[in-house]
Amino acid sequence: MRIFNKSKNDQDFLFSSTLKGIIGKRPKNLELYKISFRHTSVKGDSNERLEYLGDAILGSVVAEFLFKKFPFKDEGFLTEIRSRIVKRESLNRIAMRMGIHNLIDYDKKSVSRTGSLYGNALEAFIGAIYLDRGYEFTKKYIVGNMIYHYIDMDDLVNNNTNYKSTILEWAQKQQKKISFTISQVDEGKNKKMFTAELLLDNELIAEGCNNNKKKAEQAAAKKAITVLGIQD
Numbered sequence: 001m002r003i004f005n006k007s008k009n010d011q012d013f014l015f016s017s018t019l020k021g022i023i024g025k026r027p028k029n030l031e032l033y034k035i036s037f038r039h040t041s042v043k044g045d046s047n048e049r050l051e052y053l054g055d056a057i058l059g060s061v062v063a064e065f066l067f068k069k070f071p072f073k074d075e076g077f078l079t080e081i082r083s084r085i086v087k088r089e090s091l092n093r094i095a096m097r098m099g100i101h102n103l104i105d106y107d108k109k110s111v112s113r114t115g116s117l118y119g120n121a122l123e124a125f126i127g128a129i130y131l132d133r134g135y136e137f138t139k140k141y142i143v144g145n146m147i148y149h150y151i152d153m154d155d156l157v158n159n160n161t162n163y164k165s166t167i168l169e170w171a172q173k174q175q176k177k178i179s180f181t182i183s184q185v186d187e188g189k190n191k192k193m194f195t196a197e198l199l200l201d202n203e204l205i206a207e208g209c210n211n212n213k214k215k216a217e218q219a220a221a222k223k224a225i226t227v228l229g230i231q232d
Helices: 008-022 028-035 048-069 076-087 087-100 115-135 134-150 153-158 163-173 213-228
Strands: 178-187 190-198 203-210
Touching: 008 028, 028 048, 028 115, 048 076, 048 115, 048 134, 048 163, 076 087, 076 153, 087 115, 087 134, 115 134, 163 178, 163 213, 178 213, 203 213
Parallel strands: none
Antiparallel strands: 178 190, 190 203
């Protein structure tokens, strides 16, 4: 960890003080939090088990929060908003804004790309808080310190970027069949490029390209929404 370069007692005190600034209270079990920031690329118990636990706790808390905040919204809406909150890109951003990325212990030589590193550590951190402080404290922390501080709910709800979900819902209402196929894969020097086709009742409506299959489908769905005039 970047901040630890003194004696063990000094390290522990500094780590505990840093955590107090993030959590609001000093940790009872400091070792839990050390593990929560320890990647599999370094020696010792890794944060994978805590990540598993934190993922479950976070999902549960967010689900309850949305259920109460939007009492008249259906299951599809709640599921979509929850997925936007807990998706890896969102958790990565939150972890960085909280300063958690500075605490992660990992081998920078073997882990060349951080990818989901920060978001995974955030979930492990939530798992550590749960074991250290209990469910009610963790729930209040997630809602009060994470959701309200780092997530713009109005922007999240009003800006629908899941074009695939939008067009699938439209097709269901119109009793039409939507299907996606990967029609082409171009091999580049460093990465592949996928071309996704969107078919409406077996008729080609739009194509989308990206180096990720899901994103290529989203690109095709976005174009199809414009072609079909589903939304401005």
